[in-house]
Amino acid sequence: xxxxxxxxxxxxxxxxxxxxxxxxxxxxxxxxxxxxxxxxxxxxxxxxxxxxxxxxxxxxxxxxxxxxxxxxxxxxxxxxxxxxxxxxxxxxxxxxxxxxxxxxxxxxxxxxxxxxxxxxxxxxxxxxxxxxxxxxxxxxxxxxxxxxxxxxxxxxxxxxxxxxxxxxxxxxxxxxxxxxxxxxxxxxxxxxxxxxxxxxxxxxxxxxxxxxxxxxxxxxxxxxxxxxxxxxxxxxxxxxxxxxxxxxxxxxxxxxxxxxxxxxxxxxxxxxxxxxxxxxxxxxxxxxxxxxxxxxxxxxxxxxxxxxxxxxxxxxxxxxxxxxxxxxxxxxxxxxxxxxxxxxxxxxxxxxxxxxxxxxxxxxxxxxxxxxxxxx
Ligand SMILES: *Cc1c(COP(=O)(O)O)cnc(C)c1O
Numbered sequence: 001x002x003x004x005x006x007x008x009x010x011x012x013x014x015x016x017x018x019x020x021x022x023x024x025x026x027x028x029x030x031x032x033x034x035x036x037x038x039x040x041x042x043x044x045x046x047x048x049x050x051x052x053x054x055x056x057x058x059x060x061x062x063x064x065x066x067x068x069x070x071x072x073x074x075x076x077x078x079x080x081x082x083x084x085x086x087x088x089x090x091x092x093x094x095x096x097x098x099x100x101x102x103x104x105x106x107x108x109x110x111x112x113x114x115x116x117x118x119x120x121x122x123x124x125x126x127x128x129x130x131x132x133x134x135x136x137x138x139x140x141x142x143x144x145x146x147x148x149x150x151x152x153x154x155x156x157x158x159x160x161x162x163x164x165x166x167x168x169x170x171x172x173x174x175x176x177x178x179x180x181x182x183x184x185x186x187x188x189x190x191x192x193x194x195x196x197x198x199x200x201x202x203x204x205x206x207x208x209x210x211x212x213x214x215x216x217x218x219x220x221x222x223x224x225x226x227x228x229x230x231x232x233x234x235x236x237x238x239x240x241x242x243x244x245x246x247x248x249x250x251x252x253x254x255x256x257x258x259x260x261x262x263x264x265x266x267x268x269x270x271x272x273x274x275x276x277x278x279x280x281x282x283x284x285x286x287x288x289x290x291x292x293x294x295x296x297x298x299x300x301x302x303x304x305x306x307x308x309x310x311x312x313x314x315x316x317x318x319x320x321x322x323x324x325x326x327x328x329x330x331x332x333x334x335x336x337x338x339x340x341x342x343x344x345x346x347x348x349x350x351x352x353x354x355x356x357x358x359x360x361x362x363x364x365x366x367x368x369x370x371x372x373x374x375x376x
Contacts, residue, residue, distance in 0.1 A: 009372060012253075012257075012286065013252075013253070013286050013287045013291065015367060015374065016250070016252075016253060016376065017049060017251075017374065017376065018249045018250075018376055019249070020376075021248065021249035022053055022231065023060035024060065025246045025249070026062050027061050028244070028246060030061050030062075030224075032245075033220045035221075036224075037060075037063065037064070037224055037226065038086060038223050038225045038226075039053070039054070039057035039062040039064070039065055040225060040230070041054045041057065041066070041076070042066065042067045042068035042072055043068065043072075044365075046227060046228060046233075046365055047367045048249060048373070049375060050075060052373070053230070054079075054083075057230055058081070063084065064083065064084045064086055065081070065086070066086045067087055068087070068088050070098075073085045073087050073099065073102065073104040074099070074104070077102045077103070082103075084105060085103075085104050086105045086165075088107055090106070090108055090110060091106060093116045096117060100128060105131060107131045107167075108131075109132060109141055109142045114132075114155060114161065117130055121159070121160025122159055122160035127160055127161055128160060129164035129165075130163060131165030131166070132155065132163055132166050134166060134168045134187075135168070136168045136188045137180060137183065139171070140169070142168065142169075148191050152194050152198045153194075153198040155200065156198045156200055163200045163202050166195055166202045166206075168187075169207070170184055170208070171184070173211035173215065174215075176215060181212065185207065204223050206221050206222060208221070209225060210229035210235045211235040211236065213225075213226050214229065214239060214244050228241075228360060228361055231248070231250065232246040233360040234360055235359075237350070251337065251340030252340065253338065254286060254336045255285075255335060255336060256285060256330050256332050256336055257284050257285060258283070258332065259283050259330055259331065261279070261282075262281075262282050263279050264278045264279050268313065269298075269317060270314075273298065274299055274315075274322075280324065280327055281326065281328065282313075282325065283323045283325050284322055285303065285321050285322075285336050285338075286319065287321060287338065288319040288320050289316050289318055290318045290319060290368060290370060291319075291367065292363075292366040293316055294316070294366070295315070296358075297356055298315045299312070299315075300356075301347075301352060302347060303336050303347070304341075304342035304343070304345050305330055305335075305336050309345055311323065311324045323336070349364060
């Protein structure tokens, strides 16, 4: 019987991940912040493959891994990863026993959830460590300022629970001159003081995502929690990952699948939104929006063929795109680089994000499972 992996590898369109770059980036973020790194590998390692990203991060010196949901933590354990893993959001209460059995560290912020953790701790006769999320201004989840003093005091009274971490998440750390981050950190300091006054002694206070790790030394506390930066990508248009010594880990490549010469004025693809400006060569590449190449890149991106930038022309279709090669005849089988370097040229995830009016995070997390990930 043919395995799925074998079937997938028939396709020339694939993602290549340089795991050494991830290890480098984790080490770099640790060196820049002088803190242990909690490497965020949620959403399948931001599309890079969670298990490989986690292993590379640990190789780069990460002390912790973080995921968004319980299932992502279980998948890392099933792959044999035994490092500390923090689940960043509350999980369903009925999943708690299974997640604790896998030695995942859970986050909590709602009283019924925290009570359930404490009950689990009493049941097993050993307190459950929890990282309590504080909402200092993200406005999403976490203990809120009006009640956190009382909430933290009541946690001190809960048998079976130990508050081993306190953390918060920053809403505008990527905006260099915005005062919000300083205000959020001041709020966080108040929450830490309230915890201390209540008698809690959290080992890990943490707040810094990638942008804060790069731009706000005050946010480092006991642990930094970068995600996008460990993949070498910029958290925002104004925060250049490369300028901080981070290296992109992902290449997206394919091969020319079809070549034809067309006459000036020949229209192509859905809606005929592009026509050949002169007589010349057109290449068809087997990748489309079903692979996660945004349809918004129609007529708005370049690819690399034979070391040169060529325009993606016409509407991006589900499975194929068209590339104008002008007067240079490409050959079926020529390597096409959609993201990454070829020769002297380089196309960045940041370029796609700008052209598609989105952020690097959305580009890489939307690369679909149809693309095989090859890790080197
Ligand atoms: C996703 C996430 C991070 C990582 O953020 P980046 O901007 O990718 O560095 C850190 N902390 C929390 C709570 C998150 O949800």
